[in-house]
Structure formats: structure tokens, C-alpha cells
Amino acid sequence: MQNKKTDCTAINPDTVNNTLPKMPDMKLLYELSDFFKVMGDNTRIQLLWALEINKMCVGDLAVLLNMTKSAVSHQLKILRSAKLVKAEKQGKNVYYSLDDDHVKTILEKALEHTNE
Amino acid sequence: MQNKKTDCTAINPDTVNNTLPKMPDMKLLYELSDFFKVMGDNTRIQLLWALEINKMCVGDLAVLLNMTKSAVSHQLKILRSAKLVKAEKQGKNVYYSLDDDHVKTILEKALEHTNE
DNA sequence: TTGACAATTGAACAATTGTTCAATTATAAT
DNA sequence: ATTATAATTGAACAATTGTTCAATTGTCAA
Numbered sequence: 001m002q003n004k005k006t007d008c009t010a011i012n013p014d015t016v017n018n019t020l021p022k023m024p025d026m027k028l029l030y031e032l033s034d035f036f037k038v039m040g041d042n043t044r045i046q047l048l049w050a051l052e053i054n055k056m057c058v059g060d061l062a063v064l065l066n067m068t069k070s071a072v073s074h075q076l077k078i079l080r081s082a083k084l085v086k087a088e089k090q091g092k093n094v095y096y097s098l099d100d101d102h103v104k105t106i107l108e109k110a111l112e113h114t115n116e
Numbered sequence: 117m118q119n120k121k122t123d124c125t126a127i128n129p130d131t132v133n134n135t136l137p138k139m140p141d142m143k144l145l146y147e148l149s150d151f152f153k154v155m156g157d158n159t160r161i162q163l164l165w166a167l168e169i170n171k172m173c174v175g176d177l178a179v180l181l182n183m184t185k186s187a188v189s190h191q192l193k194i195l196r197s198a199k200l201v202k203a204e205k206q207g208k209n210v211y212y213s214l215d216d217d218h219v220k221t222i223l224e225k226a227l228e229h230t231n232e
Numbered sequence: 233t234t235g236a237c238a239a240t241t242g243a244a245c246a247a248t249t250g251t252t253c254a255a256t257t258a259t260a261a262t
Numbered sequence: 263a264t265t266a267t268a269a270t271t272g273a274a275c276a277a278t279t280g281t282t283c284a285a286t287t288g289t290c291a292a
Contacts, residue, residue, distance in 0.1 A: 037156035
């Protein structure tokens with residue numbers, strides 16, 4: 001019941017042994033933290049909330065959030081690769097919208113926490 | 117209907133005008149993204165999940181996650197200032213546990229998203 | 233009081249991240 | 263074909279972040 005990194009020893013080895021097998025797979029935990037990492041940026045939260053109100057194209061979002069199209073596009077790419085938004089091309093414009101019903105639920109749950 | 121940062125113009129000014137008043141306060145959005153930022157780290161997700169299983173002290177957590185006590189302590193401090201975990205001193209040890217029922221709910225909701 | 237152990241703290245470092253800028257692609261209109 | 267507009271892309275830069283290391287604080291036992 002030791003730790004490779006330090007000479008640190010467990011105070012309650014039983015508790016550690018009880019906890020270890022109940023921990024989820026590392027892969028799952030990485031997926032979770034990667035998901036939250038995507039949500040953990042103010043620009044992306046603004047984009048998600050805006051798209052929750054209306055489907056919009058990059059130019060509209062840039063004006064709405066007072067940002068450059070480039071910056072918006074970069075962040076939308078991250079949201080898209082996380083499957084949080086989807087893109088739909090119409091002529092010269094690309095319209096973005098939420099790709100996932102869970103996003104709204106998670107935003108609301110997170111609000112319950114911060115509003116305490 | 118212009119943007120100060122670029123010469124960019126809205127494609128659909130009506131949509132932008134419709135969306136703008138419906139956007140939540142900037143302060144609220146920052147609180148939200150700050151919350152997700154705290155959740156968006158693999159070490160902290162591991163800590164939260166471990167504490168969801170058992171109340172533990174710093175040394176136990178360090179052994180469980182194979183980290184130094186210092187690194188664990190640093191991250192616990194961040195979780196504590198975000199009111200996600202609470203500390204309770206017992207002699208030489210400090211026992212940590214989840215401070216918020218919502219955390220578990222949010223973790224589960226996030227899993228629903230990543231498991232698709 | 234002294235020594236040992238648990239935990240915290242601050243500084244330093246490497247790594248990651250978000251925005252800007254400039255260039256490029258793609259589509260529609262003339 | 264040429265021009266104009268929408269969007270994307272990649273490189274560069276500044277800012278932020280997580281871990282390590284060393285030193286410190288606080289508590290118990292001898």
C-alpha cells in the first residue's frame with residue numbers, strides 16, 4: 001500500500017483497498033474531464049448558450065459576442081469535434097446548432113450548483 | 117449591427133437582435149465556465165469520484181491515485197474553493213468528502229453525453 | 233521539549249490554451 | 263473570369279495551468 005512517486009503511506013489501507021476496485025476505468029474518467037474541459041471556457045459557454053436560443057452562422061455569432069470570425073470559428077471547431085454543436089452549410093454561410101439534448105440539461109444542473 | 121473587433125457584419129441582424137436580450141448575464145456565464153473549468157482536469161475528476169466512494173484523507177488519496185501528497189493537496193484546495201469538497205480535521209489528518217449533492221448528478225449527466 | 237508525521241504553501245518550470253494575424257478555400261453575384 | 267463575401271486554417275504569441283521541489287505549519291507521541 002505504497003506510492004511509487006513518494007515515500008507516502010496510506011493512513012487507512014482498508015479504505016484505499018475498498019475504493020480502488022470501485023473506481024471507474026481511467027479511459028472513462030479522461031472522457032469525462034475532456035468533456036468538462038470543452039465546457040470550461042467562457043467563449044464556448046457563450047456560444048453554446050447563444051445556439052441554445054437560435055441557430056446561427058459564424059458571422060452572426062461574431063457580431064453577437066463581439067469577436068472576430070476567426071476566433072469564433074476556432075472555438076466552434078472545438079465544440080464540433082466534441083459533438084456539442086453541428087454545422088449545416090447553406091450557400092456561403094454555415095449554420096451552427098446544438099447537437100445534443102444533454103447539453104442544456106447539464107448547463108441547468110451546473111447552474112443549480114453555482115446558484116448556491 | 118456591427119462588431120467592434122472586425123469589419124464583420126451580421127448576416128441575419130434580426131436573429132442577432134432576437135438572441136441578444138435572451139442571453140444570460142455575463143457574470144452568470146463566467147460562473148458557469150469557471151465551474152466547468154474546475155471539473156475539466158483529470159486529477160480533479162479522479163479525486164471527486166474517489167471521494168464519492170469514500171471519505172478519505174490526503175495521504176490515502178495520494179496512494180490511491182499514485183500521486184504526491186503535495187499535488188493532491190494543491191488540487192483539493194481548488195476543489196474546496198469551488199465548494200465541491202469539504203475538509204474536516206481529525207488529529208494529524210484532514211478528511212475530505214463531497215460538499216455538494218449536485219456534483220454526482222452532473223457527473224452522471226455528463227456520462228450520458230460521453231457514452232453516445 | 234523533542235522528534236516524527238500529515239498536510240499545506242510558494243516558487244519555478246514545462247506544457248497547454250485562446251486569440252490574433254495573414255493567407256487560403258469555397259460559394260454566389262456581376 | 264473576376265470580384266466580393268463567409269468561413270476555415272496554421273503559425274505565433276501571451277497567458278494560464280498542473281506538477282515538482284523545498285520549506286513550513288500543525289499535531290501527536292515519547
